[in-house]
Amino acid sequence: MTLRVASAGQLSADQVTSVLRSATLAPSTHNTQPWLFSNGAAGIELYADADRTLPVADPDRRELLLSCGAALFNLRTAIHATGFQPAATLLPRRGDPDLLALVRPRSPATIDRRIASLAKAIPRRHTNRTPFAASPVPAEAVGSLRHAAEIEHAWMPRLDAEQLDGLKELVGESHRLQANDPAFVAEWRRWTGRGQANRDGVPFAAGGETAADDAWVLRDFGGARAPGAAPLVVVIGTFGDQPLDRLRAGQAMQRVLLTATALGIDASFISQPVEVPAIRTRLRDLLGGGLWPQIVLRLGYGTPVAWTPRRALEDVLLDPPSLSA
Template identity: 45%
Template sequence: MTAISPSRQVLTDCVRMATAAPSLHNSQPWLFRIGGPAVEVHADPSRRLPVLDPDGREQLISVGAAIFTLRLAIRGAGYRCRSATFPDREEPDLVARVFVAGPAAATPAVEALVAAVPHRHTNRFPFAHTPVPDDVLDHLADAARREGATLTVAPPASRESILRLAREADQWLRVRPGYRAELARWSGTGVRHDGVPMWAVGPWDALEAVPIRDFAESVPLPRPTEKFEPYPTLLVLSTDGDDRADWVLAGQALQRVLLTATWQNLSTTPISQPVEVPELRRQLTDPAGGRIAQMVLRVGHGKAVGVTPRRGLADVMLRRAEPAPAGPAVDAAPQPGQRAESRARVDRRYPGGRVQ
């Protein structure tokens, strides 16, 4: 039977799951602190990429992804939760405080997303030429909408424009002072618990259509070449605004989309170069709809690849704090229709529903 309040061990396990979130260059730029029935999520300033991400936008997207995964883990453990973004003006690196409330049975939607967490990874290899079904793309768009963002499928003309912008951005970044050194810091052949290992780098696209970031640039070894899918499926994730809170929101929506794609047996690749160059990012913005582009995703059916390494809990946990102030009042009773079900009965078509 689920306890009224989770133990520290339960919250520690939830933090461990949160560290599986994606991040720019697998920099894992987050820190956590458990205090009473709450978990604080901080941005780690030492892990910001100053050349590629001078404003910290992508760092906060990464932290947002960790926040969503933490919320999901808490719900999977059988508890409700609420989060407050930037709760303390005196602590700008305190991105969110997640408050844990009373017990609530995990829904099939939550179980599906929890099951996807250890299998989610970035795939930088070619995808099959098989198109992604429209109904699956609709599920991905709905996943973004449930977290307050918009996910748009690029039609053929827009797809070619996005790929062109991505290639231009990749070339612009490669000659930017400090970019190659920063890239080398987060890649290489040594044993480490962050960054992008060589086995995850992937080949060059022989068709020169899909720009995969060259993490192998600092390694004096020839990079293999393969033919990628000629017409990749591209998705643009956008938000209504473009402030720090919107970046965190984008990260939470991104992670829900990625986990939903994983549950659908899809592979994903962030193509972030065009949103890392301000002039090109503006070209992805929808002036009529007022939507601000935050990330471009490539999705498709790819072969299985490994999961990149993660830092241990000792590296991401801040010292124990005093119990956090009480969170927003919530009804701890389960929602109507919420009940425990075996994973064998979970509908694999789409893990919908809210993660609270």
């Protein structure tokens, strides 16, 4: 397919190409990359790619919206680092649930050094599934990560020892439920353990664990309980649980991940307790009932791992474009 990128708002075609490439570097469940883009004079549209849903692990598209929210944050950040203000409208077209956002690169903007730092972290961020070292995540860094979530209308509550013990139990229980579900395992196997030639899914070199192995899910988990121990296990949540809340949560997640990357901190996802609906409800109760848990992260310092691939830009561009007025 021939790459056809037009200018958008104040951005030239080359600049649009650059910011779209940044958007596609966002994380996604099983590296499904469930996003599509359209661009034209009005701006850049972000769509959910309905063909890349996970009907077993993500039947209500919650994680798809988180992934697309992460791509949206990358897009906004890259546009700002180019020197323009990204005016984003979420869910701009009633009746079209796949159109998630319209971003209009408008007037020139003074580049915020903090956002420029996040933009530089975009190509360096990747999920690290290796065991983490015993070096603790500094308290100052934890404060920066918590602030990053709050800027994007999400919250990263402090978990006490009792809550962390409860979370560990929920992780193990939800993992066992998934590992004993043939449909989940079949879906998981379709997307993991792939060769490096694939442009999506998780290559074996980047993961390698098996869906039925409990050890990797709980490894290093207990270290989060004791001050000065590693890794750190955190939950990112929102007060609502509608599509708009989930899209915002994805942006918060990515801001947290890029902040971590800029600070030299690695991260991986503990997806099981938020993928099993009954366990997610119990996790919400564990957090006090006010927040809907959206993401559970493991943060620390790992060893270098292989990067997951990305689809070619021409494969995620809609042709012809269909821009909102």
